[in-house]
Amino acid sequence: MNDKWLKQLPIKAITNVTPVSGGDINQAYRLETASKTYFLLVQPNREQTFYQHEIEGLKLLSQAALVPEVIASGQINGDAYLILSWLEAGTGSQYDLGKLVANVHQIHNDRFGFEHNVDGKLPKINTWQDNWGNFYVHQRLEVLAKRASEHGLWNQKRQDHLQRLCQIILDYYQTHETVPSLLHGDLWFGNVMFTADGKPALIDPDVLYGDREFDLAMTTVFGGFDDQFYQGYNDTYPIQPGFQDRLPWYQLYYLMAHLNLFGESYGGSVDRILSNY
Numbered sequence: 001m002n003d004k005w006l007k008q009l010p011i012k013a014i015t016n017v018t019p020v021s022g023g024d025i026n027q028a029y030r031l032e033t034a035s036k037t038y039f040l041l042v043q044p045n046r047e048q049t050f051y052q053h054e055i056e057g058l059k060l061l062s063q064a065a066l067v068p069e070v071i072a073s074g075q076i077n078g079d080a081y082l083i084l085s086w087l088e089a090g091t092g093s094q095y096d097l098g099k100l101v102a103n104v105h106q107i108h109n110d111r112f113g114f115e116h117n118v119d120g121k122l123p124k125i126n127t128w129q130d131n132w133g134n135f136y137v138h139q140r141l142e143v144l145a146k147r148a149s150e151h152g153l154w155n156q157k158r159q160d161h162l163q164r165l166c167q168i169i170l171d172y173y174q175t176h177e178t179v180p181s182l183l184h185g186d187l188w189f190g191n192v193m194f195t196a197d198g199k200p201a202l203i204d205p206d207v208l209y210g211d212r213e214f215d216l217a218m219t220t221v222f223g224g225f226d227d228q229f230y231q232g233y234n235d236t237y238p239i240q241p242g243f244q245d246r247l248p249w250y251q252l253y254y255l256m257a258h259l260n261l262f263g264e265s266y267g268g269s270v271d272r273i274l275s276n277y
Helices: 048-061 094-105 132-150 156-175 212-221 227-236 243-262 264-274
Strands: 016-019 027-032 037-043 070-076 079-085 181-183 192-194 200-202 208-210
Touching: 037 048, 048 070, 048 079, 094 181, 094 200, 094 212, 094 227, 132 156, 132 208, 132 243, 156 243, 156 264, 181 212, 208 212, 212 243, 243 264
Parallel strands: none
Antiparallel strands: 016 027, 027 037, 037 079, 070 079, 181 208, 192 200
16 A cells, blocks of 8 residues: 555545554554544455445444444455544443443344355355344354365364254254344454543444344453443343353354364364363
């Protein structure tokens, strides 16, 4: 990215460009003008539609949560870009953060899934389903197992245990109904923040409509969320009985995702869950 590239952005009179953390997928920059600061994401050699899922996700989440505002998106010299408002980081209450996530989860739909699939490092098959068990098993767990097998990260023992777990999940959701909730989709502590005035906010979504326990499970995998977060959540939208028993079903997805992305260093964590089934 050079001055010629930057001058094609719809943000004029840029005074400073600073690389910042933007996850493991995007190039990310802080853009400054004399009056405003923006967050720029760039995906080299991608169509501008690459960011459509994130744009739609931010719009949906904004019904119940503070999120960055979408300023502009497009393509320059074959590179997709997305410009968001800059949220200045501060500190705040995890109790309020829990309430915010609970409010998002109370946005409901009549089916599980989303309007389009996501073509990223890990495929997300979001075809609409009426049954959460069918969606989760066939469009999440089995997809990751297939990809892991193709990359030499899966074996028959893991597959046998996974098949037993999948049958348990399918059987459970034949007799237990769950409501399709709007999910952030990647709710680890790196994708939440507090603004300078202490307000909780959500960033970098990968939205879908699913069982809210799927989102909550992600909050338990890598830490950062404290007891006040879960208290705020429960006081707003109580977690269903038996969640702790089902929690490993959903932790497994995120550990399998990391197995696919980062290799066998996550194999032991995957096996510890699978060995229980």
